Amino acid sequence: MAQEVAEIKDGMQIIWDQPIAMDDGVVLRADVFCPIGEGSYPVIMTYGPYGKGLHFEDGYKTAWDRMCAEDPDAVSNTSNKYANWEVVDPEKWVPDGYVVIRVDSRGAGRSPGYLCHNNDREQQDYYQCIEWAGSQAWSNGKVGLNGISYYGANQWRAAGTQPPHLAAICVWEGWHDNYRDGNRHGGILCTFRKHWQDMQVKTVQHGVGDRGRRSRVTGELVCGPETLSDDELLANRENMHEEMLAREMLTDYYLERSAKPDRIKVPVLSAGNWGGAGLHARGNFEGFLAAASEQKWLEVHGGSHWAPFYTDRGVFIQKQFFDHFLKGHENGWDERPRVQLLVRHPGERFVERYENEWPLARTSWEKLHLADLSELRPTKSAVEKQLSFDAMGDGLTFLTEPTESDTEITGPIGARLAISSSTVDADLFLVVRVFAPDMKEVTFQGALDPHTPIAQGWLRASHRKLDPKKSLPYRPWHTHDEKQPLEPDQIYQLDIEIWPTCIVIPKGYRLALSVRGKDYVYPGGSGGRLSNMKNEFTGCGPFLHDDENDRPPEVFGGTTTIHFGEGRENYVLLPYIPAAS
Known part of the structure; x- marks a missing residue:
């Protein structure tokens, strides 16, 4: 396996392919973006299967083009060189005193192992990555999780494992209940996962090797240095659709992959999308209501699944939340109302309004x-x-x-x-x-x-x-x-x-x-x-x-x-x- 490489670039100190050893001997790989110079900083971490080295535009061309055209502030004030699907842009966070870490999940990108999404093994991995990050010399000991969709949904489960260094989570359009929120609506099987695995996950599975893309920044293969055969790749991943097709009723399979809300005690920002029917919206509402944390907030917006996260508004909200809980800034976050809505009108018009609860008491x-x-x-x-x-x-x-x-x-x-x-x-x-x-x-x-x-x-x-x-x-x-x-x-x-x-x-x-x-x-x-x-x-x-x-x-x-x-x-x-x- 390639060794980690450190360099100073674009105003950041970057460690590529940082190894993080798991308790079973598997070594996951992460990219670490730090402020230059000595110091200890809070951490923003993501863990997921989309390939930390795959540029947003290379993997999601039409989504990227739409965001550039419709939400130009989402791609402003950054070179976009490090843009990556559904995770924070380090160029927007490192200058403000954050360490940004992207971990390729087990079996994906440059991390070896069996590719099986959302199971207990993945939750254990995330726990160990959080604890590793929280104990490094450049860390102030506080780790925040942030990201969209997969990188949001797995925060609910990671928080339930209660890592001591986890200080806050920002779940941006992330499901909560593996059965009800996306895979079996009302008991009916949704075929999204079948096509998702074919088009967004298999393409960046560890071992795709030289048949896959290379990082725009490092030139390294996104899916690791080794190239496995099709049969080897098939044997090294779960077929999600077949597993769910075989399980019509709510079994331990789905429960293992769902949040344990009574164990979520850290501060929570749950950000949902009114137009997220089918996968995420329900999870953000139910997660907000069910989480045992006494410090939790709900934000709901409209628009596309990805762009609002990167806009000036989205980044401002995220940073206010994390500045308060990871840096200790007295910025008034703890005094803000618990619910922030962009009230929807025809013509894609939204009016911001604060509320104190969900559902609204005056309903x-x-x-x-x-x-x-x-x-x-x-x-x-x-x-x-x-x-x-x-x-x-x-x-x-x-x-x-x-x-x-x-x-x-x-x-x-x-x-x-x-x-x-x-x-x-x-x-x-x-x-x-x-x-x-x-x-x-x-x-x-x-x-x-x-x-x-x-x-x-x-x-x-x-x-x-x-x-x-x-x-x-x-x-x-x-x-x-x-x-x-x-x-x-x-x-x-x-x-x-x-x-x-x-x-x-x-x-x-x-x-x-x-x-x-x-x-x-x-x-x-x-x-x-x-x-x-x-x-x-x-x-x-x-x-x-x-x-x-x-x-x-x-x-x-x-x-x-x-x-x-x-x-x-x-x-x-x-x-x-x-x-x-």
Whole structure:
């Protein structure tokens, strides 16, 4: 294995390929960016599988181009020479007195080992990396974790191992619950991980060697000096999709890879994205609520999955947080309200507002009932009626009357439906939508898809069992520990979680709920694609549920019926926020 190399460059003292030995003998490799000269500094660390030597633009060309065009401040005041996917730019942090460390996770980039994401071994590795960094001469003994997505989600788990040198975490768009937040929505398998592993992870697996890219800065191979055969690479990694396909119910496999929130005691900044349906948004809200830390804050923004992290606003928020907890600066962070929202308006307009809690205490929870003639209204329908749709089709859409004034909806959403199926199961896809007076749908630039609807929720009917202790009217909690097949044509009352959202609906616009048998499709045409994603974006980005092994047509391809009348409830519970007086 190559030895570490130290040099002074671009105003930083850099150690390339710093070895960090694990307790089982595997040596991980890290790049360490330090201020020049003697001193001890707080550490910002990331640990993940995307290759510390792979330049952002080389691995994620279309995302990079979009960020440069749409968010120029994200790539300003830096040479961008060290830009890397979803981690901090050292040129923006080292001059402010931070050590930045990027660790290639086990089996990825320049770190050897078996590539298995999010398991206990990875958590042990992260613990040991944190403790190594906290005990170095250039460290002040305080380590902060920061980063997007994978580099955010694994912070929840790392914090749960309680490393003594860990001082704070900033989870930027990072999932929390391995089962519910991204891999099996409502029990339905999401195929994102299959394509993610093929296009974003296998390409930088340790051992790809000379078939992979070289670092723009060092010229070294991103995936290590050795080149393994395809068979060797295959034997050296877990097939995530197959593992999840084989596990429909919530097993120890998912629990091992989920956060232990009762063990998270360090200060937390959880930064979510309103448009993050499918992978991250739920995790940021649930992680904020569940973490045992007494010092925790929630920030929620819009826009793309990556750019807000690098913008002046994003970096300023992160540095305020870490300056307080890693440097001890009395900058007022501890006195700021616990919730900071960019309230969403049509036209990609956001208005910043501070709140004291989540959900908001002043929320007016109101039910809108589904009715015949495709209406969504405040009063319940007493008419005995049934509405049916193809169980794997576009379903039904229920609309309100035009709003009489600007109306804000901010918070989690719950729904209840009385349904029957012609088969032993049914998958339900719920979509909260907004339509302009001309009936053109209002969508947003989501974390990934440019035509993301207001909110989404999912449930496999056989997974309808609830945990009464954890369930709330606006956030049902399904146990996913017992499959309960349906009796064909028998009516069942289902409670369905719809992920939190925020939208100010202008006067004259309509709110809608679509009940579908398949993923949402934006009616206005293609959203293009990203170079690191397999599928064309059609409204849900890469978060589709299209594996026929998980949704065999003979089980899920029948007819789903919504039943109305006495004793049957069909509604969506919405978080209305009263207008300021």
